């Protein structure tokens with residue numbers, strides 16, 4: 388984390404290069420100071436994404452506040468692991484740690500939906516080492532789907548083979564009958 | 568091996584190999600973003616935490632060899648001069664954002680420059696694999712293997728529902744950005760690009776120029792990449808991107824054929840004029856140079872220019888960038904000085920081939 392050069396407190400989440408009289412100057416400030424010092428109108432790569440995100444949040448927030456009623460204070464979500472608040476996340480558009488995903492979970496669905504064309508669930512790679520159990524479970528689920536289909540189509544011979552495969556996986560990868 | 572190894576040549580060794588459809592696709596790249604499960608991300612972490620990660624990478628992976636890509640060298644960014652950093656960015660070995668989040672950032676770069684791993688950029692880990700031509704699937708398999716190799720020693724932040732937990736919500740899930748660099752001079756010349764690019768965007772892909780600012784694509788080189796990372800497997804994302812690229816290749820080849828058939832003299836004139844400019848000019852701005860280099864490469868692809876190798880496009884596009892010019896001169900240069908040196912390096916480079 389680089390600290391903001393203006394307040395020396397918050398993370399410097401915005402970076403600009405200013406050229407004055409041919410002199411290049413790097414500016415690294417936080418969102419708050421960027422607005423205060425008027426840096427914000429300088430364009431920066433990635434800022435359009437940020438605009439998109441803050442647009443989402445602005446769209447999203449009032450409706451929630453309305454539900455809570457005008458006088459009720461909304462308890463702000465804060466990540467117990469990295470300390471990032473939901474407000475900060477809204478400003479920066481980035482998570483502070485893996486735990487943030489859990490902490491902010493109730494408010495993330497609409498964001499993912501917007502950013503990922505309606506999708507909210509991962510269907511790709513599972514880590515090879517730490518994901519062995521998950522891989523196995525997913526494989527079993529897949530076999531069970533196949534099994535169901537085979538039974539429905541009365542392909543019993545095939546179904547028996549798949550059932551053996553499921554058993555083998557459930558017996559910790561050993562081939563059925565091997566330990567007999 | 569040292570930093571010098573990566574600085575001296577404008578072109579990475581793997582770029583000299585030919586790949587499928589390399590008359591149009593210059594390179595394929597897969598990038599995977601990963602994070603340590605139990606460390607705060609660079610945007611918010613204390614520098615001491617990030618230092619731990621940097622030291623871990625130096626200890627565990629520096630001087631290790633991954634497959635045929637060769638030994639990894641660890642380059643700490645704090646030891647890079649501004650010009651050195653720029654050269655590595657211009658060669659696409661690191662991103663311009665590598666020093667944006669922490670002083671504790673760095674990159675592991677494989678000897679043949681086909682694989683590199685950025686440490687403490689926006690995410691703790693961003694690995695990338697390059698292949699010449701259109702070889703996204705090959706690059707993906709290798710990126711997975713490199714990912715597994717790292718995962719033997721690192722527990723990545725991963726969640727069954729959300730996948731790989733990245734710092735930015737736009738990368739969550741696969742953490743993957745698949746991209747191809749394509750040279751589309753005929754589509755630009757015929758104006759068809761203006762019709763095709765919005766269509767490509769509609770398919771959920773992002774198109775941008777690699778060199779130059781904003782929508783301008785210097786050298787008619789475009790990067791096309793996937794936008795979404797959730798709800799679709801890596802292999803499906805890659806397959807969909809490849810099929811769009813195949814269509815673009817088809818359109819570009821048709822446009823080239825049409826230009827040859829209907830506007831051959833104008834086309835020849837344009838290509839040979841550009842060749843002349845590159846061969847004889849004494850002062851050249853990067854915009855004009857990029858344009859001429861693109862035309863000459865087209866001339867090579869169409870068989871009009873024979874004594875020059877195709878890789879001249881990739882090579883000169885890097886060679887003429889400000890960082891590389893200044894590295895060559897070993898000092899900071901004004902814009903005018905750069906234009907003079909640029910012209911002279913291009914002349915020299917073309918001389919080598921004729």
Ligand SMILES: [Zn+2]
Pocket residue numbers: 391392393394395396397416417418419420421
């Ligand atoms: Zn500040």
Ligand SMILES: [Zn+2]
Pocket residue numbers: 466467468469470471482483484485486487488
């Ligand atoms: Zn957190």
